[in-house]
Amino acid sequence: MKIVVTVKQVPDTNAEKALDPKTKRLNRSSIENVLNPFDEYAIEEGLRLRESVGGDTTVTILTMAPASGTEVVRKALGMGADSAALISDESVGGSDTMATSYLLAQALRHIGFDLVLSGTQSTDAINSVVPAAVAERLGIPCLTFAKKVTLSDGRIEIQRETESGFWRVAARLPAMVSVTKGINEPRYPTLKGIMGAKKKEIKTLSLAEIGAEPARIGDAGSKTQVDSFATVGARAKGTVITVSDPKEGARQVLDFLIAKKAI
């Protein structure tokens, strides 16, 4: 069985971010890039499924990133993924969800898959659209927000997290599944894993190889355009109440909330 996990390289969540006024894109040059934290859950789930299914099951990492994106892919390989494929071409820059889902679908057709896993969202764009869009392009079922995944006899069943509980959703493979944060506890890349990752293959996929049409990628293939942007004013500093008596503190908080008509 072939499991493919789609991952994204995102700017370090703790870093201060800025938009480039000219390109209206995030200025990524000065920011350290990390593996999208949500994708770590998908990788972990892929590895656990590989362990439970056994046999010749493999976990492949697929990402779209500049050549420098290999570092985040190495992390996934260090965690235990078998191999990785990287769509890397200057012309993919600026791809929105339409173009991105097209590129990922093309690459998935090229490398083959039984199950595609992804995180529910990225920490930079937070659109949560790509998994569904990829599935739609591939014509496969899409099961989103999985907080539990079970596989048996070519059938996948998930518990889909909702505000009030969960739904049980099932489909036949091949399928696309997005997993929620908290579905598992992602493992750390072990020391041996990190050193082993050095020897694992990261295949670079060219646009020609995956049969991607230039008009459908990058700026040209993107339907969304950023017209302008503005900075949201900094939030005023909060009030800190320091008291030795907790009761006195609670009373002050209460007074504050009443004064603000919050309660």
Place this chain on the structure above:
Amino acid sequence: MTAVVSTPDALNFELPEELKLLKRSLREFVEKELWPLTDEVESSDEIPASAIGKMREMGLFGLPFAEEYGGAGIGELGYCVALEEFGRASAAFSNLLGAHCSIGAMALHLDGTKDLKDRYMPQLCSGEKLACFALSEPGAGSDAANISTTARRDGDIYMLAGVKHFITSGDIADFATVFAVTDPALGARGGITAFWVDLNGPGVKRGPKDRKMGLYGSHTCELIFEEAKVPADHVIGKVGSGFITAMKTLDMGRLSLAAGCVGSSQFMLEKSIVYAKERIQFGKPIGKQQAVQFMLADMATEIYAARNMVYHGAWKADRGERFSLEAAMAKRYCSDMAIQVVDRALQIHGGSGFMKETGIERVYRDSRILAIYEGTNEIQRMIIAEELLR
């Protein structure tokens, strides 16, 4: 140790991709798994068994050792990068790793016979068994050649007799690299031999743990050998070459110790920068005061110099070049630097720095030993001068 990390021939200050990943992964591990335990380790003077278990799972006890024995094979540079990250946590953790990897099992890894390594290295790399390094004695600290523990050959065994003291992890280690006199007439040059000793065997006693100024969670104690039997095939290296083994092992240990100093100092600098921006006195953040700015500037400058010394020494080690001089210089400089940096960090934090809550006073106490153990800084100066005047 043989080169295991490919180092570019051209001058290149960028860490290889796998070491960047190693650094990032260990930063995350230290922050999430070890940092939250710091207060508990400090008050209980013990590292919880669960933390040691997690360190095992990560493969940390095999950090610098060859892959054929189950180690990570990351080389000296990789090991220093790792210890730098560990330096950010409580020194108890880096001491646990250091006693085992840097010196305890390192002597066996460097000079042990293939048979001995095949037998013991896998369980040492997995962390299933822990090792310590037993050289110091009550009468032989800096004057290490003056040890009086003896090993008397009796057929296929050696009878070990004597007392080792201040042995880090001596209370929990399963094995020790023990240095003993096999030929009193020859002294250090030919008269000392290294042995691989099972500390759970008969004739070995462990003293009570020493009461120290700091380094809580990491223990030292005496190891007492009363006619302890050691098989003759448990000699590390050759009979009489023990002092050379000790010096070679300590070279490796000194570099990684210096790396830990860089990590702990970097952390103190980061804490001080945050505090200098937040703490308001005289109507403005104290970081606006030149007196504080200059302290920060000096801390950063010295850390920069220290880190480059460590990386350069490790780079030489990985190329298979001699690095005794660089290791001695790095140990001397980085430990003195760490003591000064934490002193300034405490000064910047003022009264708060003196309180337990900020965690600086712990680092202050833990740092003082850095100028003393793994060869005092005076001994490092002797080594440096000896290299210069050869």
